[in-house]
Amino acid sequence: MYDTFLLLLQVLGALGIFIFGMKLMSESILKLSGEKLRSIMGSMTTNRFAGIITGFFITCLVQSSSATTVMVVSFVHAQLLNLTQSIGVIMGANLGTTITAWIVSLFGFKFKVTAIAVPIIGIGVALSFLKGVKRRHLGGFLTGFGLLFLGLGELKNSVPDVKSNTEVLEWLASFSQYGFASIIIFVFLGTLLTVVVQSSSAAMAITLTMANLGWLNFEQSIAIILGENIGTTITAWLASLPANTAAKRAARAHFMFNIIGVIWVLILIVPFSNFIHWLYDFSTSFLPWEKLGSERTDLTNKLALFHTTFNFANIILLVAFVPRIATLVTRMVKDKDTGQEGTFQYLHSYNLRAGELNFQEATRAVQRLGGITQEMFEKFIDVYEHPDKDMSSQVKELNALEKESNVLTDELTEYLIRCTSDEVSEETRERAFSYMRVASELEEIGDCCHRMTNRAVRRYKKNRLVTDAAEKEVIQFGKLVQRFIELYSSKLDSEVSAADMEMTLDFEQAINEKRKELRKRSVGRMMESPDNVKGELLYFDIVNTFERIANHARNVMQGLPKKID
Structure with a gap:
């Protein structure tokens, strides 16, 4: 025996x-x-x-x-x-x-x-x-x-x-x-x-x-x-x-x-x-x-x-x-209607023996997360631009995107941690760490869009609107921020060049200057018409949030892998 x-x-x-x-x-x-x-x-x-x-x-x-x-x-x-x-x-x-x-x-x-x-x-x-x-x-x-x-x-x-x-x-x-x-x-x-x-x-x-x-x-x-x-x-x-x-x-x-x-x-x-x-x-x-x-x-x-x-x-x-x-x-194997198709299958099967080869899924998820933030901002602009219409369906869609963004960020972060603990090259490990930072910044942008939408809905329900000219200025300002978002969205599957970073700094500076200009005008309107202070404060908050989005967008560009010239 x-x-x-x-x-x-x-x-x-x-x-x-x-x-x-x-x-x-x-x-x-x-x-x-x-x-x-x-x-x-x-x-x-x-x-x-x-x-x-x-x-x-x-x-x-x-x-x-x-x-x-x-x-x-x-x-x-x-x-x-x-x-x-x-x-x-x-x-x-x-x-x-x-x-x-x-x-x-x-x-x-x-x-x-x-x-x-x-x-x-x-x-x-x-x-x-x-x-x-x-x-x-x-x-x-x-x-x-x-x-x-x-x-x-x-x-x-x-x-x-x-x-x-x-x-x-x-x-x-x-x-x-x-x-x-x-x-x-x-x-x-x-x-x-x-x-x-x-x-x-x-x-x-x-x-x-x-x-x-x-x-x-x-x-x-x-x-x-x-x-x-x-x-x-x-x-x-x-x-x-x-x-x-x-x-x-x-x-x-x-x-x-x-x-x-x-x-x-x-x-x-x-x-x-x-x-x-x-x-x-x-x-x-x-x-x-x-x-x-x-x-x-x-x-x-x-x-x-x-x-x-x-x-x-x-x-x-x-x-x-x-x-x-x-x-x-x-x-x-029928399609599921549970809404879980956006999650990582390897996070559920825990089969990361080939983390190096699986990493393409992380890249795809970062792109999806960037697409969500872009879609959320576009929906916010659409809601803000039409105060006289029933935009409840768009608000529901935006809320669903915000939930998807949170779930995807959590799973992506856990997935990246597992990839970095798996047997991968140093290049992939560094890219994983950069994606962690990018995912965090993208989630913050999604949260900003969600908060701005709630504030916009509150403004319309309580009729706390500012002048038509000021509302149009917000829309124009939003278009500038939207172009910044489109910039980082286009770079999520590639490397960032020196020219891209120069464009990033130009966007950030232009957005900062525009925020200061709109804040100054808002203060002037409050002094002229103190009865609409609450409306101006909501307006003020949205303008400031635009700047925060720009800061997160800059961080996204800084966190992405850089092209060596």
Whole structure:
């Protein structure tokens, strides 16, 4: 009993080293090139075929289909990708994750991995202590790469030999006595394994290790691999349960794509297996398999070939049906009328393992917040300009925008804090801090618009109006402030140049001077007509609020990232 418990701990420890190494690799790559990856994804808005290529490339680079899927959901939520395009990226991610199987099969069992892993870890750790952010990230990548192979080697050494554990082998063999039902059993085991370890790459490493050591034959292994393809979608589906509609649809599309693939392969399991054997034998004429692996790794090479061929064939078969899959999952996951579609799905699913790639959603939220303030100010001007009309509907809309602004600011701030605590580059971290300041200033502008609207409504209800000429001056003043708001709204998705800052200071100075001028005229009117002091005070308050909005607008421009000339 003690020996069994110790063996289990050794296997878990080896698996932990493998998973941690892969996580460190993925995070380091994201820190090195997260901005470029976001640019690649952001520019990929053409068609599903471009999406497949993009998904394959990014997953090969970050070695995590989960990270790619998380990014896809983020871009769908931010409306940078539609559902059809996102399914293409998910297809490519499925193909990209097969690279892990090839790495494990071709290098994990051919060499004495500790002889490779330890020097790589040494180089990576040394680079991690050097100056320069890129060197440190490169060091993290090499350290993770070395840990991946070290964990794989420990996993191979921890799994007991078949000859000394014949009873376990007989127990596994007993599941192969039920014909097609045996395949279903092993599919279920593969699904369960992936859900337990929460990593299809780790589950694949375990499967290939057991196959290499003789615990599993080809038929059992491919059934487990099919189960792993289902298991990796279940983890994403579970993570999307508390998330928004876009997240649920993307996760459901991932599940539909993989489950359809597993079904047709199970129906054609015999001819497809024969095709893999033939393809492997045929490839020996131009690929030196005997140099890439030994007789024992011949099986693992075939399994890696099966995994790649299955995912590639599934893409070929289903790529034409992507619009139908999108329509199906749209019907399965209905739009909500709860008003929560503006919130962050990752704030609810707490899945920030790819914060670098998710950051595009924060940018989109800042733009939305800026759009809200612009819309609120325009509605205020509309209300102020028509004292003789019933503007109750506009006031209700403005109140709803103010509530949305408060909710969005709170969630955006929490989201940015989570992003900065996640593994992101220094550039992204600095941008997150600047967005926190910008979000706070934008919320203040929204509050100012809300307060001014309430004061305007009070003026009309109590008939505390000033002269027609003074009312027109307020409208003109408001148009000047509105142009300032339009300036910062146009810069929320870009960098602020020196010319932009010069224009900002010009706006602020012009608004300050206009406020002083209108205040002076208001004081003069109060001295001439002291009976309307309350009306003038409300007028006075709105004029002062315009200046406060200008100050917040200046702070927004100062808080945004600056363009280096």
